[in-house]
Amino acid sequence: MLQSQHNQTVRGDLADKAVANKTKKNLSWAQLAEGTGLSEAFVTAALLGQHPLPADIAEKVGKQLDFDADDILNLQTIPVRGSLGGAVPTDPTIYRFYEMIQVYGTTLKALVHEKLGDGIISAINFKLSVEKIDDPDGGHRAVITLNGKYLPTKPY
Template sequence: MVSKHEAAEAVREAKVRTGITWAQLAEAVGKPLAWTTAALLGQHPMEKDDATTAAALLELGDDVAMAFQLQPSRGALESAVPVDPTIYRLYEVVQVYGPTIKELIHEQCGDGIMSAINFRLDVRRVPDPAGDRVVITLDGKYLPYQW
């Protein structure tokens, strides 16, 4: 049996080999881009039809399609402080702006949190005369604490 981690590595290799983009995979399975990417990287279980479609597009076998359907152990970081530069910058953003985000959530919404379960994510490139920008939208349902 192929593990979710092994399947994710197979996906990354197959994307290079086939030239298929994350957007093409998301369109083929009919799911949002960020969700599809996360699922194929092992962070969400896929329905059988979606898993089969993705595996076929990537020219991967039934064993990988099966791994796409497994329930994951969520969390992909291998260390408490990430070392990959892109992921570290997101960690840095939370370190610097986390308290600000928390304060603004509490001020605007009340005592509660942003859900990471009822959640949407978008990443896009925006042209800018001073150099292109990356816009990351984290869109989570507000969950009030209930005492």
């Protein structure tokens, strides 16, 4: 039976353990996701406490991370989502995403509504990918794709 968490403590502690064991074993997120049939982004988010994993995948990934049976069971629970508190993020990478939304949030909203109508972009029926490409001016660029299902507002 699928179980649900009532606070972020258990999955937060498990995320800490996942990162610690991933580091000790020198594993990448891609290596952990390999062979699961799920995306690197989804498995990463699950291990960071944002999604439940199906039992077989929790078992596979949990074994790679030397998790015990309770940890593997907790990977399958529905978490209390949202890893950031209400304050402005202080981590520089996360802050840049916050900054992007501060600068482009109203633009994204206007364009989504103009092209799709009144509604939202789902973060549940959602796909995320991060790609590294060469910058013609030197260095690299990050291509981040946020692919969420559009859900129209329905009058009632």
